[in-house]
Every structure is written in C-alpha cells, then in structure tokens.
Amino acid sequence: MNTFLYPSDLGNLSQALAEAAEIKRDRYRHQSLGHNKTALLIFFNNSLRTRLSTQKAAINLGMNVMVLDINQGAWKLETERGVVMDGDKSEHLLEAIPVMSSYCDIIGVRTFAHLDNREADYSESILRQFIEHSGKPVFSMESATVHPLQALADLITIEQYKKTERPKVVMTWAPHPKALPQAVPNSFAQWMLAADVDFIYTCPKGYELDPQFVGDLQPEYDQQKAMAGADFVYAKNWSCPGVTCPADYGKVLSKDMSWMVDTDHMALTNNAYFMHCLPVRRNMIVSDDVIEAPTSLVIPEAANREISATVVLKRMLESL
Ligand code: AN0
Ligand code: CP
Numbered sequence: 001m002n003t004f005l006y007p008s009d010l011g012n013l014s015q016a017l018a019e020a021a022e023i024k025r026d027r028y029r030h031q032s033l034g035h036n037k038t039a040l041l042i043f044f045n046n047s048l049r050t051r052l053s054t055q056k057a058a059i060n061l062g063m064n065v066m067v068l069d070i071n072q073g074a075w076k077l078e079t080e081r082g083v084v085m086d087g088d089k090s091e092h093l094l095e096a097i098p099v100m101s102s103y104c105d106i107i108g109v110r111t112f113a114h115l116d117n118r119e120a121d122y123s124e125s126i127l128r129q130f131i132e133h134s135g136k137p138v139f140s141m142e143s144a145t146v147h148p149l150q151a152l153a154d155l156i157t158i159e160q161y162k163k164t165e166r167p168k169v170v171m172t173w174a175p176h177p178k179a180l181p182q183a184v185p186n187s188f189a190q191w192m193l194a195a196d197v198d199f200i201y202t203c204p205k206g207y208e209l210d211p212q213f214v215g216d217l218q219p220e221y222d223q224q225k226a227m228a229g230a231d232f233v234y235a236k237n238w239s240c241p242g243v244t245c246p247a248d249y250g251k252v253l254s255k256d257m258s259w260m261v262d263t264d265h266m267a268l269t270n271n272a273y274f275m276h277c278l279p280v281r282r283n284m285i286v287s288d289d290v291i292e293a294p295t296s297l298v299i300p301e302a303a304n305r306e307i308s309a310t311v312v313l314k315r316m317l318e319s320l
Helices: 014-027 049-060 093-101 119-123 125-134 147-160 185-193 225-227 288-292 298-318
Strands: 038-043 064-069 106-110 139-140 169-175 196-204 233-235 273-275
Touching: 014 147, 014 225, 014 298, 038 049, 038 093, 038 225, 049 064, 049 147, 049 298, 093 125, 106 125, 106 298, 125 139, 139 147, 139 298, 147 185, 147 233, 147 298, 169 225, 185 196, 185 233, 196 225, 273 298
Parallel strands: 038 064, 038 106, 106 139, 169 196, 169 233, 233 273
Antiparallel strands: none
C-alpha cells in the first residue's frame, strides 16, 4: 500500500478488520517487520491522539519514529508554487519534501483544510505534493478532506461493540463555536458506506457533504427522526462543505444548540452507543451525562487508533 486516504486503499475491508482483530490480540506480533525502518510523522496542526497512537503503532512494529512539528521549530513552509518568498516563510515545500523523505521510509502528514479555498482543499493540494515528490508511501493523519485513520478506528470500534449483524449508524452534526474541517465526517460517511452497516447522517440545511464521499445519499434534516432506532450515534461538528452554496464554504452556518446530543436525543435511540473522535467540547457537542454514560465509547474508540495505525503501517511496510 503506497497511499492511505480512502477505504479502497485497504482493499477488502473484512480482511482489514480481521487483521485489526489479530493485532488487537497481539499488537507486537509483527515486531520484526519494521526493523531498521523509519516513520516520519509531520504535523502542520495540533494533535494528541494521532501523534501518540501513530508513534505507538510504529513502536509495535519495531520501527524507528521521528516526529516533526512544522510550526514549532522547523522553518515556516511556503506551499504554493510561484510565490515571491519575501514574507515570513523561509523554505518551500518543494525542497522540504525531498529532504525530509531522504531520512525515512514512510511518511504521515497532518495538514488540515484551510477552509478558505474549496478547490485547493478538495484537491488535497498539500498531501498530493508529498505523494508526488517524496517517493515514499504517504498516509493521511487528517488532511484537508479525509481522516482515514480515525474512520478505520471507528469501524473497528463498531465491529467490536455491535449487537446486530447490520447495525444502524447515525452521524449527527452538532454545534461548535469555531469553523471545523469536513475531514472527519467525510471519511466516517465514506467508510460506513463501504462497510456492512445501515448508515444515515443528519445535519441542518447547508451542511450537505460532498458526493465524492456520500455518493447520492441525502441527509435527513430532522435530527429526531434520524436518531430513532439508532444503534450507534456518531456526533461531529463540521463547517459548510459548500456543496449547495460554494460561497459559504468553510463558514459556520448554525450554532443551534438544540442539535447538541443530550439524554433526550439518546432516549430516541435503540439504547445506542455514543461515539466521537475527540477532542470534544462538552455541553456544545454532547452533554456531560451522555459522554460519561456506560454507553459512551469515546475512550475505547480513541484506544483503537493504535490498532488502525498499526494495520496501516504494517500494510505499508509489507509493500516497501
Ligand atoms: C479537528 C477537526 O474537527 O477536524 C480534529 C479532529 C480529529 N478538530 C478540531 O480542530 C477541534
Ligand atoms: N481524533 C484525533 O485525530 O485526535 P487528535 O486531533 O488529537 O489527533
């Protein structure tokens, strides 16, 4: 596997889930695979879970691991070609990428959407430059439009906790004070549609996700109706994807607090489990009661990030 952005990069998902289950039983099973191999994890944005779980995954596989925070100690990078570099950026990505790749075997990149230019974000312009110019396998650690390590961990979690063969999984938009990327909901929807679950999502008007990720699936605008009978409720905020109104791309269109997931919402479900990728703002996205309930999976879900990253690094090591 040379790139990791989409479920199709893993091929058969049942096979990947079987590998995840095997790794969960013994996470050090493939420790010789990464001997004398180095992973470089590059962060343009903050992270707690991705940073730690991906390092741990590399350790599980016997790899060496290096972490670079671009905005803390490295030179500020220009990412656009043709710019006269007379500002605060000292180095261009086009030099930085081959230099960084000369020190490692596999590269992970976190580079959030900037939310001001839909075309640049939706073409994954920064991650694509790494893929094109590094000559190394590259995986997204949340890039402009996708967060596949999260979605794979979410799928592993659903597989682990489901009580029926084909559970009903409902993703709901929830309010947040700041504009957030669409990467998490894009990937969650894309992976759920690729997996064997009954998936719907609900959001206010204007928050429709890009057909690249949801195909022709339309949202249910009535949140209460969507929640009825859910086995899993996956909450997430996202900013306007600009599908119906491109001029609104990246904007906060609603802060309607009635969308926050509380016990009244959960009462509509089939005693559903609650999921969120974290970090989460309590009493904006989800009430204290719901996130602290025994049905909240946020901690095991985060723990499964180590498993998803181990599966992905293992696949990349196998094809070096
Ligand atoms: C990010 C987001 O919504 O994409 C990262 C989530 C994993 N969240 C925040 O910036 C709060
Ligand atoms: N869920 C997730 O990716 O968390 P971090 O932003 O802390 O890595």
